Amino acid sequence: MSAQTDIRPATLSSGLTPDRGERMKQLWHKSTPYWFMSPYIIIFGTFGIFPVFFMIYLSFHQWNPVAGLQSMRYVGLENYVLSLTDPMLWQTMWNTFLMALYSGIPQHLVALPMAYLLLLLGKRARHWLTTAYFLPYVTSTIAVSMIFFVMYSKESGIINLSLAWLANGSMTQWLFGWLNNLLPLGWVQENSLIRYSVSFVVFWKYVGFNIVIYTAGLATISDELFEAATIDGANAWQRFYHVALPLLRPFIFFAVTLTIIGNMNLFDEPYVLTRGLSQASTNGMTISNYLYRIAWEWLDMGSAAAISWILFVVIGVFTGLYFWFFGRRGLGGH
Template sequence: MTLRLPPSLRLSPRYAPYALLAPFLLLFVVFGLFPLLFSLYLAFHSWEPTSGLAAMHWVGLDNFAFALQDEWFWKSMRNTAWLAIASGVPQHLVAIPLATFLHLAFKRWRNAAVGAYFLPYITSSVAIAILFSSLFSTDYGLINLAIATLREVPLLGALMPQAAVDWLNDPDALKPAISMIVFWRYVGFNVVLYLAALQTIPPDLYEAATMDGAGRLQQFFHITLPSLRPMIFFGVTLSVIGGLQLFEEPFILTGGKGGSDQAGMSAAVYLYRNAFDFNDFGAASAMSWLLFLVVAALTWLTNRAFRRKGE
């Protein structure tokens, strides 16, 4: 026996798609579109949230002018650019040959190897903070212990620091420490991307190249890299966007304060501090939109750089 709804409760097929999309659209408007538009509206106002919405007043472009004249904002942008380049470029330089090696050398255990490299990407940020705070400890950290061990090696000893490095308090060492964490977390993600792209390359290309006498290195530069071009563009674009929005790693490692001499203060951390430490939500919103323009411009430049001639 089947139950039938009365005609008055039946949904017309004409409106069924809208009814099915309504929950997603409602959540998107409330948690996605509204905060975005409110942030843009807030960028032109001065507001302290503790005073309520009634305390919000129009200041025009003053927040943007303040951001462009703020030395800390420009320092945070320079820090962000340094961290993005120092952590992003090595990711791809390591991930591409590593993915190629896993693709060629691992057959049965490939998934297990890839899972091991991907594990840092899904690791909890709190666990990462505990792990690397111990590794970068000045007196008992394993990294300083490894450096002390390498000092005993005849050729490498001259290249190693002659004293324990204060990674978390020395401004010159803090940015490399953050970059190492970012590299460790995201290189596995890029390996997965490139490995997926490698599996789409037809084996016939390599067989034909082998018959023509091309070696592994020639095949890598003339077949593998050109075939990976779309995925490299995708991966580099994600690195550009993620690098400019870097927040978790510098925030956790510096306790949210930017570290000594603000050397670890990224743009996203400075936005957070403006909003929640200084209660200046208008300036924080203006800075976030300036950062958005920088991200959009660099994404466009990345697209231009990877565009083939004639496209």
């Protein structure tokens, strides 16, 4: 190898066009980083940049993908007008927002104290419990949603059967007897319940992820701070509230940001729990589900593109506001 590089200048200078060879070599040398970046440039260019601009074009057209590219027809702003006046668009945005709240807030309210409690334990016990809590995060959303769909079943689901058992049991009747008027509850059939049913699955799946983040955050706080607080007479709750919580702020901010991003994309859970958007979909359908329905069930790609742009603006505004209000404070002023 080294011999080759030593020889090369000599052979080049004795060659026909020494300058050209030298320049080629330099060009090759300069282009090296681009060769390494080429997978990203090519794939992102194809799947990222080009289509975003094509989507602007598409949003002014009517296009049924099944009929091929020739069927595209210019319709002006019609797609935007139709979408903005479509009550279902705002309804599904509202659904997405509510389910984000119902699943997101409990996630963090449960994960924070759980992480704190885990730190009271020994290393082994903590490891095993964390492993259990994190398990749902590893498994597929479709699979767990299918399982919950069966558990939510109106006639034979374990949840309704357990409630019926509580309502009729001789020991528990005095407390749960009133449930008999409501049973069987259509957890995934009723528009009034579907948001809670979906939110619980989301909560169940992601709470372990947040526990791990908060445990890692708590581990960065030095023992001495807790010891000092104890000597000053702070009890466990005070140590949590006055010592741990303020120092966890950047972690909370980051975890909440991840929750918000995740919830904006919520698709799988409501899709399965509404049985492919066929039941309780008025309140159960998220914006992602609706976009899918417009584009692939109603085959109206133009409107779907217009809605994507509307969403892009809405999300952009909300993200900006979020970082403006919480960003500095959330990161603890850094």
